[in-house]
Amino acid sequence: MSDYNFAYLDEQTKRMIRRAILKGLAVPGYQVPFASREMPMPYGWGTGGVQVSAATLTPDDTLKVIDQGADDTTNAVSIRKFFEKTAGVSTTEVTEKASVIQTRHRIPEAALSEDQILVYQVPIPEPLRFLEPRETETRKMHALQEYGLMHVKLYEDISQHGAIATAYAYPVKVEGRYVMDPSPIPKFDNPKMEMAAIQLFGAGREQRIYALPPYTKVVSLDFEDYPFEASKADHPCDLCGAEDSYLDEVILDDAGSRMFVCSDTDYCRSRRDAGHIGRMGELAA
């Protein structure tokens, strides 16, 4: 596709985005405003992640795109195709082989390495947004580290429900400074955020980029007597038998019988390839 520049965006725009990424890496957890462009897919479909990936990709990169942990969900397919067309980079479904992974709502189960970059699609980058709708106010709250409101919210959860009633997009504190929205990943994934890979977060519609350098300290907010708990469905994967992976629940018939399968399709495949079989699985051919 020669009508467009490598990875669609023009070089000026990429430079602008890279500056925002570098600033984000320098101030982990801080939301850097950037002049987000209109992309050829709608806001809400990952325009922030796509712009960050476009500014990050080089012709030698290998790209993996997942949505809900899976490579074959429609929007993951669509974004992967977009970069195949506009950047001509090679793509993969194998987590270990990817140098750039764009994700929506999940962190892969396999540990990532120092030579990998994980790009998150972010709908609402502001962790305080649903406590205070005004950007002018929340920016001030971050500047002053005024996070009391968030703790009050978590406390109210406990007093009403007996537990912190946040299951995804569970807020974290980065290097003891900024409270950050981890994007809508299940809280099961939160502990993985202290990782070797670079993590970049792009929110297109909200015009914000933020980042975590490798091995950044990321702490899920909690209380001493109500510690954070990474939870998942209390089952093994019915296909590969994994006990340690995040599971999707699938309704099988009218009687409502269920099965649980790994949300990370590549993790599940690699386990089955290695001979692991779950309750309803078969040996890989």
Next chain:
Amino acid sequence: MYVAVKGGERAIENAHAWLAEERRGSKEVSELSLAQIREQLSLAVNRVMAEGSLYDPDLAALAIKQSRGDLIEAIFLIRAYRTTLPRFGCSKPVETGKMACDRRISATFKDAPGGQVLGPTFDYTHRLLDFKLAADGEVPEAAVAEPRREATPHITEFLQGEDIIEREPFSDAEPGDLTREPMSFPAGRAVRLQSLARGDEGFILGMAYSTQRGYARNHAFVGELRIGCVPVEMEIPELGFAIEIGEVELTECETVNQFKGSKTVPPQFTRGYGLVFGQSERKSIAMALVDRALRWEELGEDNVGAAAQDEEFVLSHADNIQATGFLEHIKLPHYVDFQSELELVRKLRREAEELAQTLAAREAAE
């Protein structure tokens, strides 16, 4: 055995093929040409140009055809195309005072230099379905008047002569551009106007209407509404002077609003301003009302807490491409997050039931 749903790629291709077929409609009906859309659906073309922020009637017509007449989808196509265009520079400010007016009306003076020119307006049509149009769209030629040679002065100039309306401060400062810089608040009037000009017509209309119904009421007179073409000039550094690079059709609305005066400012009229590509009357009037409502602070008025006074609220929600994207994205898969909510609700219910049982057992024992 359960097999994970595969084949997203083929599903997408099939969906696209079906979509293309639906767009074309019955092949027994001849295909719509871009020229037909441009000439006969010109107000739709205008809206797409205005909210797409790109003045190109042919591309707007193409976008309308491609989007099956979904104008927000068409605006989106134009925006996505626009963002790939290089920016060579900026034009000189257009002189709307020199507009070749097709329409020019004032609600504040019975007559004024330049006259009241109705132009091609729906205003006094009776909204009766014209069944003849279903069979035959040919029309007799409309009467033609001698075009006015001299410029048509702005109505507000006459008020300004009397010093009874606020003066617009002159500025040569380069206005901000929300397509190049992230929006931040306070945005300033220039960026505000840019945002309103490309904002959703329905949203701006609703906001403006709310001010008329008393949410930050500031009664507006349409001092003037004019529609017509203006030349666009650009300074070419190599030439050292400005040359005309084209012509655009614009709708401009200036409202004259009541103002009691404050400690520092004597009683005088104030202004609201609307400027939109093409013939877009409703949008330009609405824009002027919202502009005026947003100026409460600079004019020393009270913030009565109305939505239309709230710059961050209005500007953050005016863009229909942002709004529709975020709204519609909730149809994308969210089953990972839903799963985590399921687990949480199940756990909370389990705990609540256990607690109830413990309490019941204790009561029975007592």
